[in-house]
Amino acid sequence: MREFGYQRASDVPGALALLGSDPEARALGGGTNLVDLMKAGVERPALLIDVRELPLDRIEAGAGGGLYIGATVTNSELAAHPEVRRRYPALAQAVLSGASGQLRNMATVGGNLLQRTRCGYFTDAAKPCNKRDPGSGCPAIEGEHHNHAILGASAHCVAIHPSDMGVALAAFDAVVQYETADGPAELPLAEFYRPVGATPHLETALPPGALITGITLPPAPVAAVSRYRKVRERASYAFAIGSIAAALDVREGVVHEVRLAFGAVASRPWRAREAERVLTGGPASADAFTAAADAELSAARTLPHNGYKVTLMRNLVVAVLSELAEEAAR
Template sequence: MKSFAYARAADLEAAVKLLSKTPNAKLLGGGTNLVDLMRENIEQPDALVDVTGLPLDRIEERPDGGLVIGATVRNTAVAGHPVVRDRYPLLAQAIVFGASGQIRNMATVAGNLMQRTRCLYFYDHAARCNKRAPGAGCDAIGGFNRMHAILGASDSCIATHPSDMCVALAALDAKVNVIGPSGARTIAFEEFHRLPEDTPDIETDLQPGELITGIEIPPLGFARRSLYRKVRDRASYAFALVSVAAALEVDSGKVRNVRLALGGVAHKPWRATEAERVLAGANAGAESFRQAAEAELAPARGLAHNEFKIELAKRTIVGVLGELAGG
């Protein structure tokens, strides 16, 4: 492991300054992903800025009924919070499905957003990987790509984003609050993570010196009826082949409101906007759900080993929406 400097930020202003003065600095929260990457010499920061002492560890209700979750709140605290469990059950479910209790106790909300892909080629220094070494190529495209992307991929990268929590947040219209040298700003969750295009090493919309301060979830009354389903190779903690986060409101047999996002299928949590468009005002039944799934997966492209994900994603969407609609 490369030698690095360490500093514990006393406040947000200090954190921004510490992060800005060293271009290759990284933030340390729970460290459940970053430390592993450092051990593998994939991440080689010149400095670590410890943010665990900052006052970003609270979950607060907003006057409008929404929720603000601080960046350093542990995943266990989010999943167990009574407001999350009551108003946004898909978020609690996604976190519990995402990792063991030990990891949830350490991992932070911001760290979950910033975690990097679990693509085997990304971890293998003998393989070509544009995400790890820009311009090197992508061995996953012609290699074993069963876990890889079917939506939004490029000739440069077919890796998927590993988070379960982020899929739920994408479905909930969340926003990411950040602060940096130019002040504070808010990023729509759908725009926070980037598709690979020609620069898969640039994974988020964060600018140099910026850090996440928290997540805002708007009031969505119908999200009380929501579900997160994760399809994986084994029941223990494995990364998703396909996952679906959905919230559904049905009125007189018609879809009144719907939110839908997919995991395990793209370089970022995939908001299923085309499926939502098809479902708006449609009959809340299997035929409409299948039409919506077909529309969302129409641009999907499978590779040698992951083409099965296309039909799997469609069936999972139909199954989740069917359960929410009452069978």
């Protein structure tokens, strides 16, 4: 491991000053991803800036129904908060499905957003990887790729984004709040993660030296009837091989509003906007849910060993939306 400096920030201006003092500085929240990658020699920051003591640990409910979530809120705190569970149950379910209780107690919301899109080739410094060493190649395309991307990938990288929380945030139009030396700013989550393209090593649109301060969830009454479903290869402590965050508003058998986002299928949480478009205004039936899933998945580009994800995601869409439709009909 490369030797590194460590400093603790007590306020946002101080953290920004430290981040601006060294281009190789990194903010440290819970460290559940960053420290592991440092141990593997994949991440090599010169300076770690501990931000856990910044006053960014609150969750506030907005009068109109939205939420503000501070960047240093832990995943456990987020999942347990009564307003999160009431207004955005799929978000609470997504967080609880990730990692283990010990890791959720340490991991922060801001850190979750910044965890690296990765696969076994990325985390093995002895292997080539365009994400770690631009231009070195993507061995996953010809090698082990059974849990790799089927949507939005490129010839340069087929890794998937591992976040469960991010999938629910994508479904509910989350906005990332951050600060730089020039002041506060924000990015919709839909623009926060960059398309993988030819530059898979550039994962987010955050400017250099930026510090995430929180997330805003706009009011979304449909989110109160929502669900997160995760499929994985073992019962706990495993990344998804496919997941879905879904919310549904059905009135007299017709889909009034629907939100859908997929996980473990792309380099970022995947908002299923084509499926939403197909469903809105139509019947809330299994056939309609299947047609919507097929419309979204028509853009899938599979590799020899990950084509099963198309069937998996179709089945997830139909199962979860059918459950929500039955719940609405009671």
